[in-house]
Amino acid sequence: MLCSITSKIRYFRLHHSILLSHLHTLLFYHTSPGKSSPFAPKPTSQSVQKPPQSDLFTSSAATRFNCSYFEPDTVLETLNCYANDWKVALEFFNWVETHCEFQHTTQTFNRIVDILGKFFEFDTAWNLIERMTKHPSSVPDHTTFRVLFKRYVSAHLVKEAIDAFCKLDEYNLRDETSFSNLIDALCEYKHVIEAEELCFKKNRDYKYDNKLSGLNVETTKIYNMILRGWFKMKWWRKCREFWEEMDKRGVRKDLYSYSIYMDIQCKCGKPWKAVSLYKQMRKKGIELDVVAYNTVIRAIGVSEGVDMAVRLYKEMIELSCQPNVVTFNTILKLLCENGRYREAHKVLNLMTKKGCQPDIVTYHCFFTCLEKPREILKLFDRMIESGVRPRMDTYVMLMRKFGRWGFLRPVFLVWKKMEEHGLSPDEFAYNALIDVLLQKGLVDMARKYDEEMLLKGLSAKPRAELQTTMDTEGSN
Numbered sequence: 001m002l003c004s005i006t007s008k009i010r011y012f013r014l015h016h017s018i019l020l021s022h023l024h025t026l027l028f029y030h031t032s033p034g035k036s037s038p039f040a041p042k043p044t045s046q047s048v049q050k051p052p053q054s055d056l057f058t059s060s061a062a063t064r065f066n067c068s069y070f071e072p073d074t075v076l077e078t079l080n081c082y083a084n085d086w087k088v089a090l091e092f093f094n095w096v097e098t099h100c101e102f103q104h105t106t107q108t109f110n111r112i113v114d115i116l117g118k119f120f121e122f123d124t125a126w127n128l129i130e131r132m133t134k135h136p137s138s139v140p141d142h143t144t145f146r147v148l149f150k151r152y153v154s155a156h157l158v159k160e161a162i163d164a165f166c167k168l169d170e171y172n173l174r175d176e177t178s179f180s181n182l183i184d185a186l187c188e189y190k191h192v193i194e195a196e197e198l199c200f201k202k203n204r205d206y207k208y209d210n211k212l213s214g215l216n217v218e219t220t221k222i223y224n225m226i227l228r229g230w231f232k233m234k235w236w237r238k239c240r241e242f243w244e245e246m247d248k249r250g251v252r253k254d255l256y257s258y259s260i261y262m263d264i265q266c267k268c269g270k271p272w273k274a275v276s277l278y279k280q281m282r283k284k285g286i287e288l289d290v291v292a293y294n295t296v297i298r299a300i301g302v303s304e305g306v307d308m309a310v311r312l313y314k315e316m317i318e319l320s321c322q323p324n325v326v327t328f329n330t331i332l333k334l335l336c337e338n339g340r341y342r343e344a345h346k347v348l349n350l351m352t353k354k355g356c357q358p359d360i361v362t363y364h365c366f367f368t369c370l371e372k373p374r375e376i377l378k379l380f381d382r383m384i385e386s387g388v389r390p391r392m393d394t395y396v397m398l399m400r401k402f403g404r405w406g407f408l409r410p411v412f413l414v415w416k417k418m419e420e421h422g423l424s425p426d427e428f429a430y431n432a433l434i435d436v437l438l439q440k441g442l443v444d445m446a447r448k449y450d451e452e453m454l455l456k457g458l459s460a461k462p463r464a465e466l467q468t469t470m471d472t473e474g475s476n
Contacts, residue, residue: 070102079111084424085456086119106138110147117151119457122160125151133171140171145178149185158194161185166211176215183222187229195226223251228260236268255286262295266302274299290316294326298334306334325351329361336369358383360391367394373402373410380417390421396428403436411436427458438465 075096082089093112096102109132116125125148132138145168152161165182168174186195198208199217223246230239243261246253258281265274278296281288288296293316301309309331316323328351335344344366351358363383370376376398384390395418402410415433418425425433430453437446443465453460 070096070100072105072108075102075104075108076111079108079115081422082424083115083118084426084458086115086121087457089115090124103135104138106132106141106144109138109140110144113144114147114151117148117155120155122148122152122157140173142173142177142181145171145173146181146185149182150188153185153189153191156189156191158186158191162194162198162208166208174211176217179212179215179217180221180225183225187225187232190229190233192226192229192233195229199226218249218251220252220254220257224254224256224260227257227264231260231264231267234267236264239264239268255281255289255292258286259292259295262292262299266295266299271299271303275303288321290321290324290327293321294324294330297327298330301330301334306331306338306340309334323354323356325356325359325362328356329359329365332362332365336365339369341366341370358386358388360388360394363388364394364397367397367401373405373407376401377410377413380414384417384421390417392418392423392426392429395423395425396432399429399432399436403432403439406439408436408440424456427453427460430458431461434460434463438463 075093078092078096079089082092089112093104093108097104109128113125113128116122116128129140129144129148132140132144145164148164149161152158152164161182165174165178168178183195183199186192186198198212199222201209223242227239227242227246230242239261246257258277262274262277265271265277274296278288278292278299281292293312297309297312297316300312313323313327313331316327328347332344332347335341335347348358348362351362360383363379366379367376370379380390380398395414398414399411402408402414411433415425415429418429430449434446434449434453437443437449446463447466450460450463450466
């Protein structure tokens with residue numbers, strides 16, 4: 001236990017200075033009487049049942065705990081660590097307010113609302129929003145409801161999301177910004193048909209007409225969102241039709257319109273058309289930004305080769321458009337996909353020299369293409385030492401990759417790293433680990449993790465191997 005805490009402290013002190021006070025919080029959690037670490041869950045063979053209310057934040061030790069150093073960043077980072085365990089996150093949220101006299105900000109409220117929405121605890125989220133209105137330091141803002149819209153729509157509760165927008169008069173937030181956030185959420189989670197209905201009155205429920213009156217809902221920004229929505233749906237024909245419809249309706253296409261449509265052409269397997277659009281933009285005198293250049297570099301790299309992509313990168317520099325991390329990542333991905341790892345490593349070193357620090361996507365380019373476990377783990381360690389923090393999907397990707405190759409030890413190494421870095425596994429991490437264990441015939445261990453996963457309220461995949469075992473035990 002102490003070793004695990006020490007490793008957390010060393011990791012966060014090295015990479016996240018704002019978490020120095022947060023570490024004291026973690027240490028307090030770990031040393032509370034009778035409590036095991038919420039960051040390093042162990043498999044349990046107990047039957048699945050509702051977990052009891054924790055006294056983690058109400059023990060006698062809490063009254064002796066010095067809370068004077070709490071700051072909003074500290075609380076936000078702690079909530080982030082519990083993003084996959086809403087009950088503990090909410091318990092901490094309330095504890096830090098009642099026992100430490102911390103005054104929550106709009107940002108800390110928004111984060112807990114986001115976590116609650118992830119687990120469909122919308123009633124509790126609304127209660128917290130009502131609490132926000134009672135304090136001037138935590139008044140609901142556009143971000144509050146943008147978070148709520150996205151959580152509703154991601155759960156396919158479209159009517160509830162629209163109704164939430166209609167309630168925004170109560171918070172003086174029913175405006176074009178909130179409407180844009182609603183449309184963005186609908187398009188992000190593939191409810192583009194509903195977004196079109198709201199914007200263009202196609203079969204729109206008449207009860208929403210009054211709530212949308214006075215809002216300019218047919219702007220280039222809204223059209224771009226819907227175009228991007230069809231892109232997310234991968235309805236390529238609809239993308240083309242909507243692009244042409246924008247011309248018929250006299251919508252002024254801007255840099256972002258072209259950037260989205262170039263990306264569409266790349267993804268639907270027509271990168272040469274993206275390059276053609278790039279040439280049209282140049283003729284029209286539209287000044288490209290780094291986002292547009294990144295799309296064209298990817299397109300020309302796929303259609304004409306990575307060397308042409310590098311030439312375009314040099315042209316970009318000559319036109320005083322400075323590359324960003326995405327630019328380098330795009331070139332890195334092209335090099336890795338072509339097996340040119342030596343050149344890719346040179347680009348990785350060049351990024352640092354150019355003052356553009358690699359991010360997690362940079363390393364994902366390598367992880368996706370490399371085929372030697374030892375090489376991947378070495379680069380994984382380099383990534384952590386350089387200050388780049390792995391995401392949950394990083395761990396999941398590596399576990400699945402090692403699992404496909406039949407390597408169990410690297411899977412457990414990655415799982416251990418995830419625990420040491422203070423991340424609570426999500427359903428994808430659990431499912432990746434359980435799949436590997438079943439592949440290796442470790443049914444009992446897989447069942448324990450499956451039960452642990454259910455105890456945390458996460459969704460487990462139905463598995464015949466585990467079901468058969470449970471049925472056999474029940475018959476005995």
